[in-house]
Amino acid sequence: MTASHQVPNEPEFQQARDEVYVTLQPLLEKKPEYKRALEIIEIPERVIQFRVVWETDSGEVRVNTGYRVQFNSALGPYKGGLRLHPTVNLSVLKFLGYEQVYKNALTGLSLGGGKGGSDFDPKGKSDREIRRFCMAFMRELSKHIGADKDVPAGDIGVGGREIGYLFGAYRRQRNEFAGILTGKGGDWGGSLIRPEATGYGLVYYVEEMMKHAGNTDFTGKRVLVSGSGNVAQYAALKVIELGGFVLTLSDSKGSLVSNDSRGFTKADIGAIAELKLARKYLIDWYNASSELQSRFTYHEGARPWTLVQKVDVALPSATQNEVSGEEAKALVAAGCKYVAEGSNMGCTKDAIDVFEAARLAAKDGEAVWYAPGKASNCGGVAVSGLEMAQNSQRIKWTSEEVDARLKQIMINCYQNCFDTAKLHVQDGAGLPSLVAGANIAGFLKVAEAMRDQGEWW
Missing domain, CATH: 3.40.50.10860 (Leucine Dehydrogenase, chain A, domain 1)
Incomplete structure (x- = not known):
């Protein structure tokens, strides 16, 4: 196949x-036996x-x-x-x-x-x-x-x-x-930090990207977030906590863009969370007061990626294929340096090609670095795994303990992707391909387990 x-x-x-x-391909060329796996x-x-x-x-x-x-x-x-x-x-x-x-x-x-x-x-x-x-x-x-x-x-x-x-x-x-x-639910077997886990984990992963790529952090960064559901809300809250500015949120009807550099506040995110529980749309929140209409601009039917002129970080957190090739070019032109998927397969192949080309062509710390969802949004399933562990032991960990375990899992995941890409992909760039590193690392772990269990040889 x-x-x-x-x-x-x-x-x-x-x-x-x-x-x-x-x-x-770099792995399969060196070890063609893995094609069978x-x-x-x-x-x-x-x-x-x-x-x-x-x-x-x-x-x-x-x-x-x-x-x-x-x-x-x-x-x-x-x-x-x-x-x-x-x-x-x-x-x-x-x-x-x-x-x-x-x-x-x-x-x-x-x-x-x-x-x-x-x-x-x-x-x-x-x-x-x-x-x-x-x-x-x-x-x-x-x-x-x-x-x-x-x-x-x-x-x-x-x-x-x-x-x-x-x-x-x-x-x-x-x-x-x-x-x-x-x-x-927390009273019948649920884990603390589970609702927050995907969004928090996404930001923790990007923190590691920033440290490695530019020795920096979220302080002062201009961040575009798509979506306004669970993942987007908690990613936005964590960005705000770390000193970044969340300039956009969106839903299936359109996008909200902040009119100034302050972006969304924690109170705004809380109000949007209530809105979503009521299964309403951002336009309903926007139309609720003149104060909101002065702070934000609503773009009907639009996604956030072409609506802001200066961008540092993009976090697609809505659904699959929500960043096109043209939108990726707009993000690169706006100065975006970090793209990480909170959604699954949030970027089209054309968009990934744009980000990877920008990474390869970069000079003097101007690289654009893209993280695929299978790595950057794995925090949700990680805490689900921690919930399973707590259920097995009939215990419940504190929020601080779960959050610390989540953060370490995301750090380990990033390092695994980075090290695997450095080992297997020699593309000449200063920064390795995190998408290749994630796919190769995940594949190798599964393939080796299957070989050990006699499913291929």
Whole structure:
């Protein structure tokens, strides 16, 4: 199987495979035996698809498609989120599951990779309808998960409410209280710092990039963040805490841009968090007061990347393929030096090519450095792994202990990506390719475990 091999009707999965394949070439040229391992890893161990029949408040019967892609368990039980969104299909979940395999490997924890969800849309549904859907979804999913088998988590459309409904359905169906989901409530098995983990971890990873690339930190940096959900909110809060200025946030309707260098405040982020819990949009918050309209400009239907003239850091934190090649060029022209994905596969291939070309062409500390989501946003699944560890021991760590462990995992992940790229990729640049380093490091860990277990030789 090569990069030219096409996966019919699965463009997102094809893109994820091709990105990994291209960056693995330096390793595969030196050690061609690993091509066999790659052929095996690219095929999920198991794909589960099922119908979910539920009832609306008005008594109508509705049906959706449910999925669980159990991609690879060489390093541990399958681990990856559940996504509830109309765009969910097998291609999207295979791409997310494939990314998850390498992401989980980079945490250094004993976690395999998987992903699941449904094309059910929780927006516009009542709490009762969401509860009925979750009960019907778990009725089938419960047959395929377990604390030592597969431990799902939340993702888009699956927050604390949905995790609670799903966990309760499992507990009642199986008569078992077990750590079969992460992101649980704090009083019934959840971990502190789990909601913050992806956003905090993203910023911790960029801190390491800054130290290595320019001996600097977030103080005074102008930061563009896309999205306004969980990841974007906590990334923004951590940037503000570290002295940076968050100039943008966005959602599916458009982008908010600060009119001055002060950017968003912690109070603004708190208000937006409340807005999102109410399932409203940024435009609703913006229109709520003349004071907000004087501080920000709303750009309907636009993403943040071309809306600010001077940029230091870009953190795509909304969804896949949210930075195009042209938008990447605009970021480079605006002076952006650090790009790290809070979303999964947030940059298109064209955008990655732009950032990597800027890294290779850089002189005198002007490099643009790009970090792929499988490395920079692995903090969420890392703390999910820590939640699993706490569940196994029936204990609960303090916020400070979990945060310290998260930060060390992100430092180790960065160093692994950096060292692996330096070892395997000789491209002549002063700074190594973190995307190549992440893919090679994650692949090697999974491939070696599979070889040890007799899955290839």
